[in-house]
Every structure is written in structure tokens, then in C-alpha cells.
Amino acid sequence: MDRDLSGVLADPLGEPSEPPAPTTPARRRWGSVRASRTHPVVWVPALLVALAMLVPAAFLVVQASELSGERIQQLVTAPETLRLTGRTLLLAGSVTGASLLLGVPIAWLTVRSDLPGRRFFAVATALPLVIPTYVGAYALVAALAPGGLVQDWFGFRPPSPYGFWAAFTALTLFTFPYVLLTVQAALRGLDPSLEEASRSLGRGPLVTFLRVTLPQLRPSAAAGGLLVTLYVLSDFGAVSMLRYSTFTRAVYLQYRAAFDRAPAALLGVLLVAMTVVFLVLEARVARDRGGQFGIRGSGRAASRVPLGRWRWPAVAFCSSVVIAGLVLPVSVLVSWLVRGLRGGEAFTAVAGPAGRSLLVAALGALAAVACAVPIAVWAARSRSRLARLVERASFTGYALPGIVVALALVYVGIRTVPALYQTLAMLVFAYVVLFLPQAVGAVRTSLLQVNANVEDAARMLGSSRLTTLRRVTLPLARRGALAGGALVFLTALKELPATLLLAPTGYDTLATRVWSATTEAFFARASLPALALILLGSVPLAVSMIRERRERI
Amino acid sequence: MRTPRRAAAVLAAVALLAAACGGGDTADDTATDDATTDGTATDDPATDDADATDTDAAGDEATEDHAAAGDAEPLTVYSGRSEELVGEVLAGFEEQTGIPLDVRYGDTAELAATILNEGEASPADVYFGQDAGALGALQAEGRFAALPDDLVELVEPAFSSTTGEWVGVTGRVRVLAYNTETLTEDEVPDSVLELTDPAWSGRVSWAPTNGSFQAFVTAMRVTEGEDVTREWLEGMLANDVQVFENNASQVEAVGRGEVDVALVNHYYLLRFTAEDPDFPVANKYLPGDIGGLVNVAGVGVLDSSDQPVEAEQFVAYLLSDDVQHYFGTETNEREFPAVEGVEATDLPTVEELDPPAIDLSDLEDLQGTLALLQETGALE
Secondary structure (H helix, E strand, C coil): CHHHHHHHHHCCCCCCCCCCCCCCHHHHCCCCHHHHHCCHHHHHHHHHHHHHHCHHHHHHHHHHCCCCHHHHHHHHHCHHHHHHHHHHHHHHHHHHHHHHHHHHHHHHHHHHECCCCHHHHHHHCCHHHHCCHHHHHHHHHHHHCCCCHHHHHHCCCCCCCCCHHHHHHHHHHHHCHHHHHHHHHHHHHCCHHHHHHHHHCCCCHHHHHHHHHHHHHHHHHHHHHHHHHHHHHHCCHHHHHCCCCCHHHHHHHHHHHCCCHHHHHHHHHHHHHHHHHHHHHHHHHHCCCHHHCCCCCCCCCCCCECCHHHHHHHHHHHHHHHHHHHHHHHHHHHHHHHHHHHCCCCCCCCHHHHHHHHHHHHHHHHHHHHHHHHHHHHHHHCCCHHHHHHHHHCCHHHHCCHHHHHHHHHHHHHHHCHHHCCCHHHHHHHHHHHHHHHHHHHHHHHHHCCCCHHHHHHHHCCCCHHHHHHHHHHHHHHHHHHHHHHHHHHHHHHCCHHHHHHCCCCCCCHHHHHHHHHHCCCHHHHHHHHHHHHHHHHHHHHHHHHHHHHHHC | CCCHHHHHHHHHHHHHHHHHHHHHHHHHHCHHHHHCCCCHHHHHHHHHHHHHHHHHCCCCHHHHHHHHCCCCCCEEEEECCCHHHHHHHHHHHHHHHCCCEEEEECCHHHHHHHHHHHHHHCCCCEEEECCHHHHHHHHHCCCECCCCHHHHCCECHHHECCCCCCEEEEEEEEEEEEECCCCCHHHCCCCHHHHHCHHHCCCEEECCCCHHHHHHHHHHHHHHCHHHHHHHHHHHHHCCCEECCCHHHHHHHHHCCCCCEEEEECCHHHHHHHHCCCCCEEEECCCCCHHHCEEEEEEEEECCCCCHHHHHHHHHHHCCHHHHHHHHHHCCCCCEECECCCCCCCCCCHHHHCCCCCCHHHHHCHHHHHHHHHHHCCCC
16 A cells, blocks of 8 residues: 555656755745644654754763863863864765775766666675774784784785874774765665656766766765764774874773763864864765755666776776775684684684674664654654754764763763663663664755655645654655665674663673684684674675565566 | 465564564663662563573473472573683582572673663672673772672682672683793793883784783782873883783783783683693793782672572582682683682692782772773873
């Protein structure tokens, strides 16, 4: 039934009917026409979720407010603070730029071209995402450092794996799939008729790509880019290992070493402020220009663009990404495993931790998707400022270092819901705070690809608002929910500080196993759970991508 | 193909979880009201929850012991020492006393911070950390209960808090780990102060974010003074000291010849040689030098513990001859027993080490050390 309704409705409206919305003040006012049409069943939960997501940031503000105004000014204007801010913005900006340069072409190659091994590359280029940055960075050092594995095996000395370029390379390799995945999803949803029109008017494939395809990808690329940017802001593992100090590292060191929390909290507040800057930037870039094209129409697959003599260079390009981001780290892990097996290392079974990882990451993904749907529906279908504010508020936890969020939830959790403290519920809540934007972004993008007129038509045909929501909007959000859920699952699987502090006592997961073994230098013992982690993460990613493709055919 | 059944299932899941999320929200909304009230009565639910998960985890040793011990309440231990290091020892406590343990493993500093954030409602009964600085910080916040004298007196005074609020369990000594293919022991300096010599330019590594390293710098500030320490730090930086994340990665780097000498704790090497007997690294001890500081792993009972008797039993167990002997002799990561009269094998005696005379409680001024490290640029 659902299928029929949305399918039938989508077709007759399969042409760009609405010009880019003029940003007249009237449309932007609180309680505009559209906002008033949003059912409370959407905006009430959205508002509640957003409030809950602000808990850690609010906690930081409260903690930081213990400082005198003078001390605040002194800390904010300290040369170190400024230097760290500069370094952090440089890294976040360049990693995001590089991720777009890698992610968009690879997405296009794997979805729309006749790249040899297209299916394989579609999955393999996304897989670096399953490698935790602390493991990936460790593996890069082990492989590339002077006297490391590469020098051992191949006899030449690769460039130094430390400093800005190292952090830049590692973070780009392990986070660009955020762009890749969101853009791939958008490409699969595009209506091919626009490109066909462009081609029939005599435009070449390159011009068509730049003038027709690329503008349509802007919202999804921006959404993926934002995930990358904020991930870099919050990352601790890779930058520490690769010796590039960022703001998060400073916050983290303060939190760990200094028991005077107020200055650390202030740095956290500054980090949130940086997040806001990026959120505003993204909103400008992504401002719904895609809406003018954005109707998923006929459900026809687009014809594949032949690459001609670029086929093999394209293969080389994709292969090098797979080798650096996946083959290299996995080889290092395998070499540790072999070393351990030879040395008679007693490996403990990983089935228990794997099961626990699986359970809590799956719960985290489900909860995040459930919380994301109302926010995304509201943000995609309403022009009210409040809706946009709520969507943006849901991002604050994502850019904060995990340890900051975890300690805030320790403080708040034990005082407000002691019965839930150190239970799975608490940990799942932490995952939602930390990773919600991944789900919101995916669901919102999938909704933006379908013009809101579909819902209007359903209303005109006599459906109530609630029925329309249930039978038209939510089914349309399903593709995004699946992709977003897979992303959250992957990230939760790798998460460390919140898991260490908030999981039920004794609830060890693969990530905590890896951590506990590597901090004590038991690399062989770390290799098995790390490989299991990568394997577990790969399965849902591969399955969700393969399923999605099958649906398009 | 999309089926109505699947859509319904997705909807049901969404509805269910939306309800769950909503529940979380309301709880948070009421947060501000409760935040000021003292959560003294909150220990029980937390312990019960932990208990419930224990029963869920199949094959968990604690569960069996729990059953065997009847109704004994589990004792909650926050351990900054990893399961790899102390799991076996802690299991021995359950066996010996019938008291089940709930052990939360984590990072020493993070767990100390967690206890401070939890406040009086902390489920933890015992804190077992591997850095005098973190122990000192909990002591400074008044979170430890005083230990009985007979326990405190067992331990070498140099290994404990001066006021008897926590005791050392084992000592770890700072050494210079060096590559045996490029250096002989004689060529390695007898003092860390000599490492600022241009001859060592680019050949030495440290881990400025590491707790043990920071404790060592604190000790240097205490014994040699602020100026000497600053000068040394600047000299090391000028000498292109290589920065690593932790001791383990340093020892690994020495092993592959990336650096020649590393400032680390003595016991990391033993793990590498356990995996690879030909690992080309050796430790040089630094008797009489500040670089040879002995730091401790230590334990204290929390003032908020509702099982102080069992908690003290736990401390007594860690100081028992068997356990001390185990740490000093039987494991791959041998450490110095803190109890007087117990010796370690293959390690120098404490007399031979001649560690700098430092009151470990003085290592608490981490803030000052961090400030100095930041000022000199050592933390970048």
C-alpha cells in the first residue's frame, strides 16, 4: 500500500515544479505556514531530543562559569589557545576539503560510471570508515615509521608518519567515506532525465557533470563534509598518535591530567563555538538549492557513463585509496597476529566482547535513528527557524571529545537517573548524544530529495496529516534511516571513552579490549579484537550498500 | 521490493525507540531539580544493575563465585591498571574470600576524574590506580578514607601517602631504554640531565602526555627546582627530542631503531621480549638520578564506600605475600613489591636503585607541571 501511494504520487510530479524558494522574510518567520502544519507528533519529540543533546554543552557552560571574567579573558586570548585554534581549523578545513575531493569523484565513479569492479570498489572504498582512528594511526606509524614494516618488507624508507601531513592523511583516509556514502546515496536518488536533457542539448559528459549533476549533489556533499569536519574537531586518537596537537587534544589533556575542571570546561565551550561556526557555514553551502532539482522521479536507473581511456587511471585511483586506508592497516594487524601466534601468545576468545559490541552498537543505531527521524522530518519539511535551530542543536555533542561528553553524563546521570547509571540505557544515550547527526543528516538528505509536494498531494487526496506522515513521509525516510543507522552502528562500535566510563561494570567490548591491550603494548593480543571490530563493521556497511543497490534495479 | 510488513516493523521500532528517547528526555528535564540534592541513597540501584549484568554475562567467573558465596554483595573496584596486568590477581581475591568483585577497568586519570564527577554517589568502593599523581588528587579532594595502621606499616614508607590514605602496591622505576644494536650500556648516560648534550640530538624520545613522565617532571621540579627543570625541558626540545604517545610506542620505536634512547618505565620492555626474545632493547637503570624515579601503583578505599570492611580486606589482599611475590616474580611485567622484605627476581633491589628521596604526595602538583610543559612547548 505504502509503495503504491508514494510511487503513484511521485510520478505525476516528476518535474521541477518549484523554483528556488525566494527568501522573503515572510517565509522565515516563526510559525510560518509550513511550520504550523507540522504535526506535534513530529516537533514535540524533536524538541525534546534536541534539549537532551544539549546536556553536555550546558554542563560545560555551568562548569566554566566558575571562572572569573578576567581568567576567562586570559584563557581565551592566551597565545596557546589561539595557536591551537589555528592548528585545529587548518586541519579540519584541509581534511574536509580533501575528503570532498576524494569522496565526490569516487562516489560518482562507483555509482554512475563503467568503472571496472564498480561493485567491489563501492564497498571497499567505504570500508576505511570501520577502522578506528586510534588503530589506524597506530598501524600507520608501525608501517611507515623509520624501521617500520614498509622499510622492513620493501627496503625503502617512506615519508615520516608524524605531524600535520600525517594527521591530515590519516584523518582524510578514515573519514572521507562520510562524504562518499552520503553522495553515493544522493546519486542513486537523482532523476536521470535532467542529465539526459543536458546531454541531448549537446553538452559533453564533463560539462553535464559540473553544471547539472554537481549542483544537485551540493546538499549531500555538504552534509558529508560537515560530518568530516566535526569528526576532526572531536578526534583525539589519531592526532595524538601522529603528533599534531589540536584543540581537542588540549581539552583532553586538561581533563585527564588536571583535576581543576573549569579551565578545561572553558576550552570545551570554545570547541562548541567552533562547531557553531561550521554549522552556519554548512547551512549556507547546503541551502536548499538542490530543492530545485530534487525530485526522485521515475525510479529508472541512470545510464552508465563510459570512462573510455580513463578507465584504468580511475581504477588506480580507487585502488590506492583502498590500499592506504584498508589494506595497510589490516596488514599491520595481521602481522601482529602472526607474530603473536608464533610467540605462543594465549589469545582470549573474542566472541563475548564481539557479542556485547554488536548489541550495544545496534541499540545505539536504533535509538539514534528513532531520535533522528522527528528532527530530520521537521528540518526537511518546515521552514521555521526553530526547526533549523533544533536540527543544529543536535550536532553539539558530535564535535565534543568523547571523554568530555562521557564525564558530563557521569556527573548528570548519577545525580538525576541513578537507577540508569552504568547501565546499557545510559551508554546508548551517550551514543545518541555523540552520533545523532550522522543519522539526522542521512534521513534529512533522503527527504530533501523528494519534493514536499508529494505530501501536499496526499493531503489533497484526503489523507490526514498523521496518515500522510505515516504512509508517505516515513517510507520516504527509510533509505536515509538505513544509511544513517549503519553509520551510527559503525561509529558506536569503535567508540571508546564513553564505553569505558558508562558501560555496565565488566561489560567489555571489542573496542575496550583493543584499548586495554595496546596501552599495555600487547599488540599481538590487540590484533584479534581489532580485526574482529573491522569485520563486524564491514558486514552491515556492505549489506546496506548492496541492498540499496538492489532496490534501485 | 518494499513490503508493508517491513515498513510496519520499521515504524514499530521507531515508535518504540521514540518512546525510549522521550523517557530519557523527561528524566533530563527534571535533572536541574535534583542536581542540588545529595544522592546518598543511590548506591543500591547502581550496584543492583551491575549485579544483573554480571548474571547475564555467560561464563563470568564472578557469577559463579557470587553463587558460591551466597548473598555477598560485590565489591566495586575502579581499576586504572588494565585487566591484562591484574585480572588474574583480582580473580584470586574472589577465590580466597568469596567476596565477588565488580571491576571497572579504565584509564587511571579518567577513572579518578569519574570518581570526582560521581561525588558521594559513586558506586566505587576501591580505587586502584597506577600513578601517584591521580591517587594524590583523590586524596586532596578528601575522597579516601584513612587505612588501618597495620596495613600502612607493611609498605615501604617511600611507596605510600604520608597520611596513610592510600598505599602503594608495586613500584615502577623510570629507566632509559636503549637499542642494543647501536649502543652499549656504558655509552648510555648515567643521568637524564646529560641527554641535552648535542651528541644526543634527534636520538632520544619521550611521551610528555604520559602520567609517569609527568610524575617524573614533577619530581624534578621538587628536587632540582623550577629553573633547572625548565632549562632541561628546553634543552631537550632544542635537541630535537622525539615525541611519542606512550611508553609502549617508545619502546617499539627503540626496537626498530627509530630512536636510540627512550625515557620510559622499566617493565614495558619485558612485554616485548616476551613476544620476541631477540628484541634489541635493554633497560639502563639510573641509580641516584632523578631520571630513576620510582612511581607507584597504589590503592585506596573511598570515603563513600558502603563496604569499608571488605574494601580493607581487598587492600590487605593486595599487600599479602602471595600477591606481592606474584607481582615481583611471576608475571612478565615484573614490578617492585611495595611491601618491605619481598624481593623481585631479575630486577635490582630498591637499595641498588637508590631512587631519589621524594615524598610521593608531593607529586600531586600536576597542574604546575602541566603549566610548565605547556609553557616550554613540550606538550605540542
